[in-house]
Amino acid sequence: MKIIQANSSHIPLLAPLFDSYRVFYKQASDINAATSFLKERFSQSESIVFMAFIDGEAVGFTQLYTTFSSVSMLPYYVLNDLYVNQTQRKKGIGSALLNTAQEFCLKKGFKGLALETATDNPAQKLYEKLGWKKDSHSFHYFWRTNS
Structure with missing residues (x-):
């Protein structure tokens, strides 16, 4: 398995994964x-994407967005997307992508990584195995426009 930091030249390989x-x-x-x-995210330098390849085939990705903590006055990443092709699951690809994101965060000197997931997402076990902590002392709220 090979993990790379994607750029706009990888969009033809990334877009089908993102669509899935x-x-x-x-x-x-x-x-x-x-x-x-994806073209817009790359052209505006709005996200960091890591892609996983097995035998030259793109099989998974994770996408990070930068945000900030006013309290700590430090930047952190929101790990917004993590996906592995259904046929390639249970091979350590998700772990490798998460570990790569963690290493990148450390290298950049950011506060950490945040993610949100559905309450029934089985990937929660993976997150916890890799040291992610479930935030049980706060609630998540979202305000939606009419669109």
Whole structure:
């Protein structure tokens, strides 16, 4: 397995994974929109993407976004997306992508990584195995526009 930091040249390999990730979360498949979304993120330097390859085939990715903690006055990453092709699961790819994100965060001197996941997502076991702590002392709220 090989993990790389993706750039815009990887979009043709990344977009199908990103589209499958969205379908996993019950969104309609739209490879053109997925490609446009990724192009925009890369062109604006708005995210960091790591991709996993096995035998030259793109099999998974994780995407990080930068944000800040006003209390600690430090930047941190939101690990917004983590996806491994269904046929490639249980091979350590998710762990490798998470470990790569953690190493990158340490290298950058950021406060840490945050993620949110569905309450029924079985990946919670993986997160906890790798040292992620469930935040049980605060609630997550979201305000949505009409769109």
